[in-house]
Amino acid sequence: MAHRDGHGPEVTPESFTQDALGLHARTPPGYKKALWVTGLLFLLGIIGFVLRAAGDGFERREPWGYFAATVAYLLGTAVAAPLVAVALRLVKAHWRRPMVRIAEVYSVVGLLVLLMFVPLLFLVPSAAGRRTLWLQAEPDKTLGSLGVVPRLVLPGAPHVYITILLASLVLCALALLWLSARPDLAMVRDARGGRLRGLGGWMAGKWRGSRKEWKVHRAGVGLLGGFFFLLLVGTVAFFSVDFALALVPGWKDSVFPAAQALSALQGGLATVVFTLYLVRRFGHLERYIHMEHFWGASKILLALSLLWFYFWWSGFVVFWYGRLPVEQNLLQLLMFGPYRPVFLLAFALNFLAPFLTLLWNGVRRSTWGPPLAAFFILVGTFLDKVRIYVAAYSVEDIAAHTLEKVPPAHLPDVFDLMIMAGGVSGGIFLFLVAARLVPIFSLWEMAEGFRLRAVRPFLRTRLVVLGKPD
Amino acid sequence: MAHVLGLFREAEAAAVATEALQQAGYTNENFEVLTGSPYPEGSFGERVARHRLYVFPFIGAILGFSTALLLTVATQLAFPLVSGGKPILGIPPMIIIMYEGTMLGAILFTVLGIFFESRIPNMRAGLYDPRITEGYIGITLTCAEDRINAVEQLLRRAGAEDVRSAQR
Known part of the structure; x- marks a missing residue:
């Protein structure tokens, strides 16, 4: 395999498939170690959760702030990751191919989020008698200042409706993963050897690769991808309203849910880019994952980082300019009061650091620059969720008219640390397990890419020529 | 009725085979092209598959x-x-x-x-060979039992590396 003017080594679809299936059949020692470490940390997190529940119960919200932040973090990063595959397929970006399966495999983290979401439901009271987006309110209460006036009883608000949203999102993501991976699972089934052959065969569901099967496959992936996008934005937005905004009296901010949805797009892409780097580095897959893949993602990451600032500013400036007592208290609670260091770090890592890193052409056009920016974003997003959710969960009286007193900072204790480490590790653990069942490369998409791509001479240089069937 | 499966190492040979089948009087209704990864529509001169998923x-x-x-x-x-x-x-x-x-x-x-x-679960999936996921192109054909030999010869002439048949 010879390098061709920096366009990567020449690969045939057949040689790639054989190589990738060989890689999939093996579990390297480092991979096993990662499984053990993340599995043990996950267990530690479960123990932390049990001890927290036994000690504090579900009466008070304050002890659960870091738990809620962890759930929001997983929702805004790993669960959002499949959107990268959806969006890049939609715009037919050829550089998507090595990263789409990584993005889709993160769907399994949705199951963990769905489980962790159940205790949160016990911590949020019914929508009766307080400001929410939902239809439920006690008939004798007037909630006229909302613009939208929910004044009638709809049972189960907000719990039932946010659960339906999240469950639909997870169902959609898992269906997308299964459908997209079906041809690859057939390859695993047909490959000689490998312990996971039987399971692959069962999940492939007698896939043969007929023209109709490919056509239905393509249409299904497109449809489920579209639904996933529609659901993700709504779920993240409503989750942030029900589990943060509605818990702080007087916090009325129409930009916040949209900012959280935008943060999920940024977090999802950062998750995929950083994982792509790890897969390339530790899987020794430099021959399949090149600079162009990181370069393509880096431009979107840069744009999303700028948008993060724009959305944050749009929400912030209204409160800052308004200067009402409640608005000043909200700014204190969420940004400049007890959580100021956390906010400043989140601001730096979500906007300043990725912006200043990806601003440079040389950094953007490298295999290390975009993952570095992605790492900043992943840390920054966690801190951002901490300052929002821990602050919101530390407010005692959520039915009050306004936030009159800013509660002090709630620092994490040992259980909180166990829960945070366990929650994040649990997500990584599930990803690692799923990546053993489903090939980490979208084999059919990579093979198609190799078939449609060629390097041809042009005057004194060589160019990549892409075949575009549509 | 019988089912015949021809396996082609080269995509070009598979495309030649579908042309030969059409010249021999078989229509797109009779044969199916199986591939391990997607090819652009019409690559093998086959009809565009229809579905009602939408x-x-x-x-x-x-x-x-x-x-x-x-x-x-x-x-x-x-x-x-x-x-x-x-x-x-x-x-x-x-x-x-x-x-x-x-x-x-x-x-x-x-x-x-x-x-x-996708007809899942498909209990009566037609002929199949694991080599298709290795990169071979499969062409399956439904024909009368007395035509099996003629079809097998046609596929081999077009470049099929292996041909199998089964009767139902």
Whole structure:
């Protein structure tokens, strides 16, 4: 395999498939170690959760702030990751191919989020008698200042409706993963050897690769991808309203849910880019994952980082300019009061650091620059969720008219640390397990890419020529 | 009736085989091209496959929307409280639940549609060979039992590396 003017080594679809299936059949020692470490940390997190529940119960919200932040973090990063595959397929970006399966495999983290979401439901009271987006309110209460006036009883608000949203999102993501991976699972089934052959065969569901099967496959992936996008934005937005905004009296901010949805797009892409780097580095897959893949993602990451600032500013400036007592208290609670260091770090890592890193052409056009920016974003997003959710969960009286007193900072204790480490590790653990069942490369998409791509001479240089069937 | 499967190492040979089959009087209804990864439509001179998957999410979305509309309207009419002189049915908050119902219905019916259109579980899948996922192109053909030998020869002449047949 010879390098061709920096366009990567020449690969045939057949040689790639054989190589990738060989890689999939093996579990390297480092991979096993990662499984053990993340599995043990996950267990530690479960123990932390049990001890927290036994000690504090579900009466008070304050002890659960870091738990809620962890759930929001997983929702805004790993669960959002499949959107990268959806969006890049939609715009037919050829550089998507090595990263789409990584993005889709993160769907399994949705199951963990769905489980962790159940205790949160016990911590949020019914929508009766307080400001929410939902239809439920006690008939004798007037909630006229909302613009939208929910004044009638709809049972189960907000719990039932946010659960339906999240469950639909997870169902959609898992269906997308299964459908997209079906041809690859057939390859695993047909490959000689490998312990996971039987399971692959069962999940492939007698896939043969007929023209109709490919056509239905393509249409299904497109449809489920579209639904996933529609659901993700709504779920993240409503989750942030029900589990943060509605818990702080007087916090009325129409930009916040949209900012959280935008943060999920940024977090999802950062998750995929950083994982792509790890897969390339530790899987020794430099021959399949090149600079162009990181370069393509880096431009979107840069744009999303700028948008993060724009959305944050749009929400912030209204409160800052308004200067009402409640608005000043909200700014204190969420940004400049007890959580100021956390906010400043989140601001730096979500906007300043990725912006200043990806601003440079040389950094953007490298295999290390975009993952570095992605790492900043992943840390920054966690801190951002901490300052929002821990602050919101530390407010005692959520039915009050306004936030009159800013509660002090709630620092994490040992259980909180166990829960945070366990929650994040649990997500990584599930990803690692799923990546053993489903090939980490979208084999059919990579093979198609190799078939449609060629390097041809042009005057004194060589160019990549892409075949575009549509 | 009998089923014949020809395996081709080269895609070009498979395309030649489909042309030969058409010249021999077989139509697109009789044969099927099997590949391990997607090829652009029409690569083998085959007809464009048709499906009805798009109908499923549409039906699901209508059902989900209708259910959510019924739920929200019925609950509000069951407690007809007028506040601030506003109408009984508050449309903006209803939209959220109707959006949820629509999406859930569309997703469930899309998954159902994928199962239906892909014929899962397919207990009577035709001939298949694991080499197809290794990069070989498979052409399966349904023909009369007395035509098996002729079809096998045709496929071999076109460049098939291996030909198998089965009777049903």
